[in-house]
Amino acid sequence: MRLKAALLLTLLAAPCLPAQAQELTGTLRKVKERGALTLGYRDASVPFSYLDGNQKPVGYAYEICLKVAEAVKAHLKLDQLEVKLNPVTSATRIPLIANGTIDLECGSTTNNADRQRQAAFTNTHFLTATRFVAKKEKGLDRTDDLKGRTVVSTSGTTSIRQINEINAARGLGMRILPAKDHAEAFLMVETGRADAFVMDDVLLAALVAGAKTPEAYAISSEAQSRPEPYAIMLRKDDAPFKAVVDAATAALYTSPEGRALYDRWFTQAIPPRGINLHLPLSEAMRKVLSSPSDSADPAAY
Structure with a gap:
C-alpha cells in the first residue's frame, strides 16, 4: 500500500517539473544543451552569403540568420549563445542540415516541393527566376x-x-x-x-x-522558370524550432529594419569591392516582406 502511495505521489509530482525541461526537443534542445547554434554559409553566393575581403562570411541571408540566432537565444533564456560557422555548397547543404551538422542554412536556396521532402524552410526572403x-x-x-x-x-x-x-x-x-x-x-x-x-x-x-x-x-530576357522563393533552410519535422525561426523572420521582414537590410545588400555598394546590384524592391518583393509566407508554390507570389 505504501508503495502504491509513493508511486501516486511521484506521478502527481511529475507535471511540476519546469515546462521547458519537458517540452524542449529537437534543435532547441540541442542548442540549449550545447550552448551553440551552427550556421551553414556559402562562400560565393553574392549578396546572400559569401566571404568578404577578410574571408569572413557576410551577406543578406547571413545577417538574417544572425537575427534568428538572437531570437533563439532569447527564447531559450540563455546568457550566452555561441554561433558556430560551417561552410556548405550546393551539393552538401541539404545533407548537412539533415544529419545535424548545421542548424540553419544561410544562403541562396530555393524553397520547392521537392526539397520540402528533405528539409523545412522559414519565410521567403527573396524571389528569383x-x-x-x-x-x-x-x-x-x-x-x-x-x-x-x-x-x-x-x-x-x-x-x-x-x-x-x-x-x-x-x-x-x-x-x-x-x-x-x-x-x-x-x-x-x-x-x-x-x-x-x-x-x-x-x-x-x-x-x-x-x-x-x-x-x-x-x-537573358526570357526566364527558364516561374518565380522561385528563397528561404533559410532548417531540419524537417522540428515544429518547435521552426515556430521560433518563423516568428523571428516575420518580425524582421515586416519591420523597418527588414527594409533597411534589403536596401543595404541590393541597392548599395557591398563589400569587398563596392559593387552595386541596383535591385530596388519590386512590388512582388514588397508583398513578400509585408506578408511573410513559407509557401513553396510560385503561384503564391
Whole structure:
C-alpha cells in the first residue's frame, strides 16, 4: 500500500517539473544543451552569403540568420549563445542540415516541393527566376538560342535540373556541364569554355556586377522558370524550432529594419569591392516582406 502511495505521489509530482525541461526537443534542445547554434554559409553566393575581403562570411541571408540566432537565444533564456560557422555548397547543404551538422542554412536556396521532402524552410526572403548569362557578342537571349551550345550550371541546384529538363523536352541538344560553384561556372563563360551559365538571375546579376568587364555580358530576357522563393533552410519535422525561426523572420521582414537590410545588400555598394546590384524592391518583393509566407508554390507570389 505504501508503495502504491509513493508511486501516486511521484506521478502527481511529475507535471511540476519546469515546462521547458519537458517540452524542449529537437534543435532547441540541442542548442540549449550545447550552448551553440551552427550556421551553414556559402562562400560565393553574392549578396546572400559569401566571404568578404577578410574571408569572413557576410551577406543578406547571413545577417538574417544572425537575427534568428538572437531570437533563439532569447527564447531559450540563455546568457550566452555561441554561433558556430560551417561552410556548405550546393551539393552538401541539404545533407548537412539533415544529419545535424548545421542548424540553419544561410544562403541562396530555393524553397520547392521537392526539397520540402528533405528539409523545412522559414519565410521567403527573396524571389528569383532562372535565366542565363552569356557574352553579348554571342547574341544569346532566349532559351532556343542555346540549341547545340555548351551550357554550364552549378551542381546540386534547381537550375541545373531545370535546364536538363528543358533540354530533353525540347530536344535542343545542349551539352550541359556541372560546376562545383557559381564562381567556377561564371569563369567557364568568361574563358569561353561554356557559351552560357544558367542560374538564378540575382546571382547572375551579382557575378556580372563583379566582373572585370560587366558591359561584356547580358542576362537573358526570357526566364527558364516561374518565380522561385528563397528561404533559410532548417531540419524537417522540428515544429518547435521552426515556430521560433518563423516568428523571428516575420518580425524582421515586416519591420523597418527588414527594409533597411534589403536596401543595404541590393541597392548599395557591398563589400569587398563596392559593387552595386541596383535591385530596388519590386512590388512582388514588397508583398513578400509585408506578408511573410513559407509557401513553396510560385503561384503564391
